[in-house]
Amino acid sequence: MGACRTASTCSPDEAQGMHVFHILGYSKHRGMGKDPDSFIRSRIFTVGGIAYPDYISVYLELMSNNTKVRASCDLRLVDQFTGLSYSAQKTGPRIFNFDDSTGFAPEFCEFKRRSHIEGSAYLRDDHLTIECIITVIKKPHVADTKPFPKIDMPPSDMTAHVGRLLEEKEGFDVSFIVGEETIEAHRFVLAMRSPVLKAELYGLMREARPGQSITIKDMQPAVFKALLHFIYTDSLPGDMDLQGGKDTDMVRLLLVAADRYAMERLKLVCQSILCEDLNAVTVATTLALADQHNCHKLKDACLEFMEMSDDMDAVVATQGFKDVKASCPSLIVDALEKRRKFRKA
Known part of the structure; x- marks a missing residue:
């Protein structure tokens, strides 16, 4: 039986939002960053319950009091001709803490050189557009453990089908004379289970041709029938005591037959029963x-x-x-x- 398999899934719980900040009259705002008290602030926006504004030159600031949050941000410039945006600066994921300098991003003030903006497709009609994409990473969500899909393996029924060949007495193509009885069987089944019988039925030692019988000497019919039952079913007849004690003589005779026909598994089965007895x-x-x-x-x-x-x-x-x-x-x-x-x- 295989080990029990189960599965669970850990997936990030994220909230993402984009804030687009349009700066009209860009040329009129140049140089404001030199005065630490003069700056342009966007309106506050919220992602995952957390508030941020954008700064021009350019900063992102966590505005929710006494808050720590793990997030990443992507500051992008919009091409005024195509409407497509291109990443200019990325931060994180990292912890933003309202109570210290980590509440700001990025760490450095160099957002984009003016020479890269002025005269570029990002600035048109004195209009600059900055996109800020925020991803707030919340606690990971771990799904409940579920059993791994399983289809039970059906038990083998091969011996039941082969054993039915002996019970139904159809298709017999070889017969044995044991004592005063004639017992029939299938050549291919016997050859499959015993190398000695295979040699006698198909090899150079073949004793019988189609239509002829093989005489078994020095064996009782009951023992040969028990041998055939094991050949077809891989088990002893139901009337034999598998625990030993009631049918010891029969088990001894069957062990002799197993040794005669080189059937090692049957030989070990008989040894096990005799050992218990x-x-x-x-x-x-x-x-x-x-x-x-x-x-x-x-x-x-x-x-x-x-x-x-x-x-x-x-x-x-x-x-x-x-x-x-x-x-x-x-x-x-x-x-x-x-x-x-x-x-x-």
């Missing part, structure tokens, strides 16, 4: 089976069980232990040696 009665027999069919994890589990067993006498008294001792005494030696080391530790 380990007790004083079953451990020796399971140890011998694990050793015979190269089930290393199950073998280690059996030896570990013997190491930790508090009732070794009960294990030794079982027929399984006696059979292992007679057929493969080295296994018993290994088990007892590990138990001795465990006890010393």
